[in-house]
Amino acid sequence: MPGPLDGIKILDLTSVGFGPFAAQILGDYGAEIIKIETQEGDITRGITPFVNQGMGHFFVMANRNKRCIVLDLKADKGREAFLKLVESADAIICSVRPAAMERLGLGYEDCKKVNERIVYVALVGFGQSGPYAKFPAYDDIIQGVSGMAAMQGGREGPPKFVNASVCDKICSQIAAHSMIAALFSRERTGEGQLVEVPMFESMVGFNLVEHHSGQAFEPPLGPAGYERSMVEYRKPYATADGYVCALPYNTKQWRSFFAHVGREDMIEDPRVNDPKLRSEKIGELYEIVAEVVKDWTTDDILATLEKADVPHGRATPLGELQDDPHMKAVEFFKVYDHPTEGKLRLTDPPIKFSKTPSEIRRLPALLGEHSIEILREAGFSDAEIGEMMDEGVTLDGRPEAGKAAAE
Incomplete structure (x- = not known):
């Protein structure tokens, strides 16, 4: 056809x-x-x-x-x-x-x-x-x-x-x-x-779809650069035996993440529950995620993220893509x-x-x-x-x- x-x-x-x-x-x-x-x-x-x-x-x-x-x-x-x-x-x-x-x-x-x-x-x-x-x-x-x-x-x-x-x-x-x-x-x-x-x-x-940021307004409301993308800890997180990608994005996902990884102390944190404050402090939250994840094995944290309904994925090396089960399917x-x-x-x-x-x-x-x-x-x-x-x-x-x- x-x-x-x-x-x-x-x-x-x-x-x-x-x-x-x-x-x-x-x-x-x-x-x-x-x-x-x-x-x-x-x-x-x-x-x-x-x-x-x-x-x-x-x-x-x-x-x-x-x-x-x-x-x-x-x-x-x-x-x-x-x-x-x-x-x-x-x-x-x-x-x-x-x-x-x-x-x-x-x-x-x-x-x-x-x-x-x-x-x-x-x-x-x-x-x-x-x-x-x-x-x-x-x-x-x-x-x-x-x-x-x-x-x-x-x-x-x-x-x-x-x-x-x-x-x-x-x-x-x-x-x-x-x-x-x-x-x-x-x-x-x-x-x-x-x-x-x-x-x-x-x-x-x-590039400027998200990175125009505060400069999208006249007068500017802040510098260029989307804060979430610019912070140090926005990257694959090191686990005990590899790397994972985890992205709690909305309030429900952030609360679920901390509940499932044993950080109940963070569930009511204003940085988790206030979207405006969360966007301003996102680098701090990502640093906490990195600290939590480093002691988990890759398989265990992926399984936990799936239970928590938090977007996640393995940081797959290029040479292993052809063996990915989804790619095969x-x-x-x-x-x-x-x-x-x-x-x-x-x-x-x-x-x-x-x-x-x-x-x-x-x-x-x-x-x-x-x-x-x-x-x-x-x-x-x-x-x-x-x-x-x-x-x-x-x-x-x-x-x-x-x-x-x-x-």
């Missing part, structure tokens, strides 16, 4: 994490994704570990459900081939800087000339109407300038990076839903449009036989549609694996494709075993 975006064709002119993950989401939803790369390929192809050069783990995890073609867009024939693909595409998602795309003659207005209905999603580091417009942006930079790194340091500590490409992955969600919104708008109006998705503005808006990790890379363990699309399921239809492709078939579909003859290969405009990346059969 086809996915909800079945019949939508998207050209993916992105690399690293922000764009590729967004395009993968759209591919999971059933869209046909054509990833366009240079001869060198997406830089994540080379990030170790990998079985074979060019199929690094990062690339593998962000580029399923795509066909891959190599095009040198600086060459006339490469540019012509790209515009030929634009003619039959519904959308483009591009992380090349807008000024560079315009110099190539492949900006929104150029693409609109060959396809008036095209949706063109430009992924940028900073909004193009501001003074940072031309600045390069990677995840670490955006973590810093958006306040994300400062948040990790709490009230007093130095800025720290989140140990993940968190801005890339959050912004990829925004890019994916902005693409879907623009396509929905086109269904109603018949008109395509240019959509700009800036990382900086997206992350500032994301929902079959979130699946093993696939890749034609060149052997067995791959991939995560399943997390969204479940009752009528239009998301699924993994294509495994991550080799560099240029689909160049020939995509160019043929676009109307190029074998002689023209041969010339493009001879001139380095494209690359035939089909596995050797498949080349002869495809001829």
